[in-house]
Amino acid sequence: MGKADNILQTLGDFTSKENWDSFFTIRGHGDAFEWYAEWPQLKDPLISHLPSLSQTASPQILVPGCGNSSLSEQLYDAGFRCITNIDFSKVAISDMLRRNVRERPDMRWRVMDMTSMQFTNDTFDAVVDKGGLDALMEPEVGSKLGSQYLSEVKRVLKPGGKFICLTLAESHVLGLLFPKFRFGWKMSIHVIPQKPPSKPNFQTFMVVVEKDESTALHQIESSLNFSLLDSHGNQTRELVKSLENENIIRQKCSSGADLLLSLEDLQLGAKGDLQKLHQGRRIQFTLGGQGTSVFSYRAVLLDAREQSGSFLYECGVFIVPKTRAHEWLFSSEEGQWMVVESSKAARLIMILLDETQSGANMDAIQKDLSPLVKQLAPGENDSGSQIPFMTASDGIKERNCVFQGTSSLTGSIVVEDVIYEHVSNDASRIFPTGDLIFRRLIFQRTESLVQSEALLTRERLHETVSGQIDRKRSHSSSKSKNKGKKRLNKESSDQMKVYHCYLASSYHLGIISGFMLISQYLESVASAGTTVNTAVIGLGAGLLPMFLRACMCFLHIEVVELDSTILKLARDYFDFTEDADLTVHIADGIQFVREFRNSGAKDSSAIVLDNGNSSRVKHRGDTKIDILIIDVDATDSSSGMTCPAADFVEEPFLLAVKDALSEQGIFIVNLVTRSPTINDMVVSRMKGVFNHLFSLQLEEEVNEVLFALPSEFCIKEALFNESALQLEKLLNLKHPEIRQSIVDATKKIRCLK
Secondary structure (H helix, E strand, C coil): CHHHHHHHCCCCCCCCHHHHHHHHHHHCCCCCCCCCCCHHHHHHHHHCCCCCCCCCCCCCEEEECCCCCCHHHHHHHCCCCCEEEEECCHHHHHHHHHHHCCCCCCCEEEECCCCCCCCCCCCEEEEEEECHHHHHCCCCCCCHHHHHHHHHHHHHEEEEEEEEEEECCCHHHHHHHHHHCCECEEEEEEECCCCCCCCCCCCCEEEEEEECCCCCECCCEECCCHHHHHHHHHHHHHHHHHHHHHHHHHHHHHCCCCCCEEHHHHHCCECECCCCCCCCCEEEEEEECCCCCCCEEEEEEEECCCCCCCCCEEEEEEEECCCCCCCHHHHCHHHHHHHHHHHCEEEEEEEECCHHHCCCCHHHHHHHHHHHHHCCCCCCCCCCCCCCEEECCCCEEEEEEEEEEEECCCEEEEEEEEEECCCCHHHHHHCCCCCCEEEEEEEHHHCCCEEEEEEEEEHHHCCCCCCCCCCCCCCCCCCCCCCCCCCCCHHHHHCEEECCCCCCCHHHHHHHHHHHHHHHHHHHHHHHCCCEEEEEECCCCCHHHHHHHHHCCCEEEEEEECCHHHHHHHHHHHCCCCECCEEEEECCHHHHHHHHHHCCCCCCEEEEEECCEEEEEECCCCCCEEEEEECCCCCCHHHCEEECCHHHHCHHHHHHHHHHEEEEEEEEEEEEECCHHHHHHHHHHHHHHCCEEEEEECCCCCEEEEEEECCCCCCCHHHHHHHHHHHHHHCCCCCHHHHHHHHHHHCCCEECC
16 A cells, blocks of 8 residues: 555645546556455445345446445446446546446446536435545535535435445544434444454444435434444544534434524424424524535524514515624524514524624625525515515714723723714704714623713814704614714824713713702702712713713712723723812722711721722711712623623612612612513612612613612602702703703603602
């Protein structure tokens, strides 16, 4: 075999037709080359799995990638006369034809690509592959050719026919072979005896796959004696691991577990007849790849839970960008059903993009998806009607990154200036001319969640700005979306400042509207010339504290932020400044609040961390918190709650808040969740701790602001208007329209307890 080994080194790429032509030319005529096992060891196990010769008609056998192996000749001589051999090497086919034309006249030889066969469906009783699949599955080439080949094998086999694959059973080969024949096929694995007394480096295995009449799922049977395979340690271990994993998957599929299927699995009936709508059916699967498309996609097929007949589309596609794929709305089953309902499609195919499609524009992705999704449309789809594509767009027209960095606590952070495709009336009325640029703070751990958003203006305009502001924003929540227009100019944005007389987030104004619930107390403090102790957990860009400091000078505001990097960004990019009545502590917000449990004792303090060093912030001995605002995001929004972090709505913390609040105090939480279950859970917990609970649901926003009061006394709803007027008088705002927006929000506050 030394000569053969030297010749093999000339092959290089096993998938190259030119290389194989050269290989067979060098070897010369009549010199057979055998891959893996030779006939004496192969004869009995192979023939035992071929159709019986006792049948009236001789079985039709295909040998793809035949090369110049003597396998076909040996089968012919054993009585199997109807054998078709194909190979894409003209040299090999010409040589084999000359060698057999007289002795084996019924044998057929054709030059043909095994990945694109020129046979009709259901032609052969058996396909015998000796190393062909392995040759196509070079790791450097990937699985595309192998997948195309196996699809052809499945097509040309008759029902009840067998695919017999002689292989080294490497993990990357089994990783394609097993799932490709998962539904509607019976599979078994056997070991080919070795030629005594030789001990080759690799063991040859025989995988036998039988085409079933049904789409049933079968466990893979094995006749392997693994104790006899110890000399092939790594090879055997890979096979055992792959076999065990595949049988676990098959068992889970049989039990109805929600596993990631392929389009082929679905077409074979793994989840019922795709041609028919099945009310409430939801299937996760992979779509495309392996030669069928440029990209492979994660997808979810959803048949509407209520087949009312009032659908706009029989089938629609909803593409979710990578930046939003992690959101609860798109990643959870409950959220996905909400998307189905709003799409007005009887069947919705949700495509969740990831890093594998990076660099491709939406037009290219839609073009790639179109032929794939047509196979998933219900009915025969003979009408030729187009399947509509919908996208969860962020609405950004222009974007300029002004900062990108990483914090050990927060992870990757981006500060960017954006202009939106559309803008509502409020900000454009403040600045009726010129570009509207918004500066955004984004944590990459929740890319779709804009932590803070500010309007940028040129500093000289601060004194002349005027306009009409209404709060009918479709983009106003910095915890959702913003819109704008005109071209972003990097140089001009560098010369602009954050305009702190304007809040871009409607939920921020909603938070302030809740002050109406304690406006009588606020008025008494302001009249007395004393201060209202306010704590804000979560700095973000510092926009809410800066706005409060400017419009309610009687507030003494302490902001608690866990990450010192965020404070630096707020100062450097959002013009945040501190003074005697606006300070920031780098501390744990939960620990900070808990320190107020003992607020009756002198010199109470909170543990803080400045530059990594532990210290304590002193509080006046008789001080409690009058206003406590929780405005922090969850590090993991996959649970369904984007804001706040779960610890801030756990009962132990809520009890600590109640103890820390003054008798006239108010606790405010910015709650962001699309899950009614989670919303109900949070509301229930807060009802259990506080004496009174109110809610403000913002229009067209996910945000809900909750207001909790610890005292027995509470303002009556009949006095809300009067209290709102009290609050209006306390607000020192540059723009009366903003004051009116806050007052308007008070009218939407509802009592929950």
